[in-house]
Amino acid sequence: MVADPLNGALLDGRYRIRGRVARGGMATVYHATDERLERTVAIKIIHPSYARDNRFLARFADEAKTIARLTHPNVVAVYDQGVHDGMPYLVMEYVRGRTLRDLLSERRRLSPAEALAVLEQMLAAIATAHRAGLVHRDVKPENVLVAAPPNGSGNLVDAVVKVADFGLARAVEASAEDQQGQLMATVAYVAPELVTGGHVDSRADVYSAGIVLFEMLTGRVPYDGERPVDVAWQHVDRDVPAPSKLVAGLPPLVDELVARATRRDPGGRPMDAGAMLAEVISAREDLGTLNTHTHVFAQPTMEIASVDPRPNWARLPGGGAAAGAARTVPRAQRSRQGGGRPAILDDLRARVGRLTATDHNRRKLLASLVAIGVVVLIGGYWLAIGRYVDAPSLLTLSQTNAAAEAKRLGFGMKLGQGIFSDTVPKDTVLKQDPAPGNRLARGGDITVFLSLGPELYPVPEIAGQLASVGVETAKEHFKVQQVSDYSDTLPKGYIISTDPAAGTQLPPGSTLKVIVSKGDFPLRVPTVVGKNVNEARAILEGAGLVVGKVEYVDNETRPHDEVLEQDPAQGAGAVKGTKVNLKLSNGPPGFPMPDVNNWNCGDAKRELERLQLQVQVQSEGFFGENGNVRGQQPAAGQPVSAGQQVVIQCRLF
Template identity: 40%
Template sequence: METTLLDPVVGLVLEKRYRVERRLARGGMSTVYEGTDLRLDRRVAIKVMTEALASDPSFVASFNREARSAARLSHLNVVSVSDQGEDDGFVFLVMELVRGQTLREVIHENGRLSPEQAFAVLAPTLSGLSAAHRTGLIHRDVKPENILLSRDGVVKVADFGLARAVAGTGTTSVTSGVLLGTVAYLAPEQIERGNADARSDVYAAGIVLYEMLTGKPPYAGDSALSVAYQHVNNDVPLPSSKVPGIPVAIDELVSSATRRDPAARPLDAGAFLAELFDVSTDLAMTRVTVPVRYRESPPPANPGSAPHPRNDHRGPAAPDGTRAARTHRTAVLGTAGGRASDEATLSPGSVADGGGDRRPTTGRPGEVGQRSADQRSPGAQAPARRRQRTGRIVLALVLVLAAIAGGVGWWYGSGRYTVAPDVVGFAEASAVETLQEAGLDPIIEEVFSESVADDMVISADPEAGAEIMRGSTVNLQVSKGPERFVVDEALLGLAEADVVTALADLPIAVVRAEGFHETVPFGAVFGFDPAAGTELRRDQQLTMLVSVGPEPRAIPDVAGTTLEEAQAALVALGFVVEVREDFNRDVAVGIALGTEPAPDAGPQPFGTTIVLVISKGPDLVAVPDVMGKDQDTAIAELQAAGFVADTTSFLGNRVCQQSPPAGELAERGSTVSLLLSFC
């Protein structure tokens, strides 16, 4: 108390609002005081940073920024931050005043916890961290000192953002001494690279679970550097290696959270909480209360009397006036000078004497109060007994009526109200059980969620911490997992109109696109993008691919090939072949002359008719016999046969000689020579 009186901060009123009244705890970075918010007339905890940090502009800027982020976080399992400020060189944070113990004190006093007790502490811790992670806020310094257990059994996480604020000053290396007490919980990536995300908090929570189960952190060493080295290079041992009998499922849970590779850990505190509930369910673990005891001060002793034998259980006072074994950074209070013990203290004989003053009986001088019941006259004893019985009956009735009145008053006052527990992030069965134990009636609404796992509670109405009447309903939204829709593969190959009808009931955006396909007929659906069978989100776009037949292809050059070869080449490409034979004096019979259209006409649609021209060889005609015929007749007959007549006259007009001779085959259009004379 003397140190508190000498503390220059005690007695100050910061920013004309927060009166600092007594020191609660002191650490390497700050001192925590109990005080009063004069504006709202409420008790608060005030964390005042050390002078070294307060004089660092980079720290002050980071501290203010992190304080604002923490103040936006409202959750039953998080110590609320109500204000921050600077006053005459004092940088401070105003927080919720929590009365109870830190997890560090619980482990220090009780040793290791049972798995059920450890889970009872870790589940709400992860719930608070999960709420922070959902808003993008990372704790960075999860440890038993920052996990507070209030008297009413509520677990709260403290000091959000403080580690990050201090990190900005460059004073948080494992060799600097500032974080020697927290290196036991730092994730490897924090030690190696200074990086931290939600998975770093998961790692620290896994170390805390290990310590609760075994009574000690997994690593110890002569220096912070040696402990840090073990975090980076060793796998966290199984709790069962220290405490035989711990179930394999709990070993695996610790291992899952404390893997050195962040990518192998649960994604965030919510995912770790889901694993915790799975293990709890699989092991059929019984629900227990949070392992915290009341930390009461004894009632004031009467002047001159001996102290009451019931102690305040807070351990010996440290030299600086704070209690021993306080290594945490955020205040957790016993009731200093507070209310009296919950147990009534009765003086000897107070019940037999009826309490109050005893009036002396009337008698002779020197005999005041000396007459006992057996000295009274027999006639006086019966009325006395009746009066005694009557008095006892009246007293009993008064006590009963007082109890009834007190109960009724309690019920119609605060007794019929309860505080809605935090069940967000719980599995449905656990949430229902928790609410029913609190006297509340859960109403379940199953909804789809992109971010919350199946069967986990998304939200509760009223929210956690709300004061509601017992028996009231609490509406829970429970996740059905992501909402997904699947397109049936059986739709492939159907006509476009049939597919559109089949997709009409799905809440997705269907877009049409055309494409070539070698086997799916024109107008039929040959594919989807994303592919059929893929899970689609609501309103996600689905492209329906409609066939316009095979892709156009070039006409091959088949000239010089046989009829069979040319026809096969064209049919293989999907063309319809029509054969036509033409005479050709240069190309043998049965050899392809070419196609119509020709290859240089460009690609043609699938199924186009191609005319394949095949050579019939030269066009040969039998030369007619015009011997002895006059010139005009001979020429006419030759022209009719397709020949050209070439005549030579010699003193006459009749054909005396022809070449080629009659009956010989000659190419149509060729010349037949005639010699005209008198024959």
């Protein structure tokens, strides 16, 4: 992978590039540090293809000044502008979050409540631009940044949304006017009037926002095709379908919002983002009402059998007189007498009242008293003992099996609060009330408490946060051990990473290592690629570094001992004593030609033959091999291989 040459660069003596964030069709976005104000910023550097266009540069500078005047919490703020190596750049607010495109790629679609919450903040930002006379022209999920909700929930209703790239499309479009009206808008979100006439106003942004709402609700854009031009003309020729046709159950109000925003005739849309914003706010209020009453339905009228309105005592034999007497009893007293009393006791009481009127009925009174006693005894036994049984054991059963067993035995089952356990598997009954064998009314409910499994908590995502903030978050469940280290990307005092990594499940009280930046590295690794190993060693040691692991690899083109690769790479941060590993060339196949100059010719020939070379001796005069070597081919150090013919030139002096 080729290193980005801008990494580590200092722009305008102030902005230190720390790393690339994203690359788009018009510009590349970098994460940087404003060393003057000691704050993190984002820098958007325009691609060289646009930087050579003077018309673009002029328009870009004008648009940057306009954008910088947009002050709104949902607009990505522009702090500064400049030019670096001929490429214009913008210095912008750094938003810690993801694009709406990333979220849709992950979740596919959003709930109506989340989609309208995101759209409301988008429109609030765009409305600010419209009031300033600026049209965005490229509203799409890639230009919408969504920061994590402050409360840590995953619900996007609480997220902070910011819109970026105001005016950038307009600057590019102006520089392309000589290119037959090049369409500078993503075709999936382009307004029909931009396709047919090229002239747009604030209602074009409303149309694009409506397409974004459609995508958030359905997980797709309304039109596709093999060529961009085919997609663009569908916006002209077809109405955007209702989202509920693709996703069942969506409320009609979101269909109406999409339809209003995406009318093909601009005159049928809200006049600008502010007007559309008012409709979205109203829809969110209606959606909240719908959500509150979604499951409340009127019950159908039921026909019930007629009943005798008189109480039980009025229907007894002789009930008329008893009724008259009963009506004189105060209401509170009647309430106390009737509360839960078996009807047979009321009947017996009425009979006793009549029997005591005469001595003739004393025996009947005695019999009735005996009957009352029997009833009381039986009732007391039932209430105290008879209606209870031993509670069965549901322990160690899964939730499903426990419910089935309780039902089989004629009992109900309720769920109590879960309990953490290191020994009982999750979703298994850990405890029950009443306990097994304790008294339980027939048909009563058993409350079971399920195991939650071991008590584990995920390591929070705190990388990139100030240590003072992130450490407090981590301390909620863990013991924090702070470790300092240098960082290429984060200023001093910010969290680089955690060990274990974010998302790892740990028991409460575990030690979590938090690595905190202590600023930029004091050294930068120099390049030694292409150098001989001895030269490379001298360069590295001169920079306060040392040579680490050395590995030879086959290479047919580079000389023996030449550095092919280094790790860490050139420009990487380092501290004194950092080891730099090297990969060296084995050189071309064979071995270097030895230097036999000034050797005795006979000795030289024998040495070269020992190396399995074919030796040709060229001599002057009659002395043959008795002279000394005064020349050789190939020259010393050149690659040779076994069986190759070499020449030595021999002379007496």
